[in-house]
Amino acid sequence: MKFSARNQFSGTITAIHPGAVNATIDLLLPSQTTVVVQITMASVESLGLTVGTKATALIKSSWITIGGGDREPKVSSRNRLKGTIKSITEGAIQSEVMMALEGGEKMVASITNDSVESLDLKTGDTAWALFKASAVILGV
Numbered sequence: 001m002k003f004s005a006r007n008q009f010s011g012t013i014t015a016i017h018p019g020a021v022n023a024t025i026d027l028l029l030p031s032q033t034t035v036v037v038q039i040t041m042a043s044v045e046s047l048g049l050t051v052g053t054k055a056t057a058l059i060k061s062s063w064i065t066i067g068g069g070d071r072e073p074k075v076s077s078r079n080r081l082k083g084t085i086k087s088i089t090e091g092a093i094q095s096e097v098m099m100a101l102e103g104g105e106k107m108v109a110s111i112t113n114d115s116v117e118s119l120d121l122k123t124g125d126t127a128w129a130l131f132k133a134s135a136v137i138l139g140v
Contacts, residue, residue, distance in 0.1 A: 014034070025038075066111055107129045
């Protein structure tokens with residue numbers, strides 16, 4: 001199956017933190033980067049998730065926020081992945097920001113041209129890909 005989500009990361013579930021309605025899942029990527037996923041308990045059960053299950057995280061580029069600078073931003077997003085900007089492709093309103101994460105994975109974010117300008121983002125800069133655990137679709 002092919003997906004339109006630009007960001008697709010395969011890994012292994014290392015922890016499942018169940019709650020009354022939702023669960024938080026830790027997905028360890030081969031680079032040792034962890035992506036935190038929030039899904040319903042019903043989804044945990046229907047997917048048959050256990051620690052050790054191989055899974056894929058899907059994150060649309062428009063669901064990612066970019067933060068600039070070397071210091072980890074203080075934000076509520078559970079996923080704060082550090083990397084280096086490899087390219088910025090400007091469109092009429094939006095820009096596509098391609099990052100190489102510290103673990104080696106590639107991450108694409110779609111942000112406004114105004115955001116690129118106000119953050120003064122440039123190729124080679126250190127940046128952070130920020131996204132909520134609930135913005136991740138998990139597949140097995």
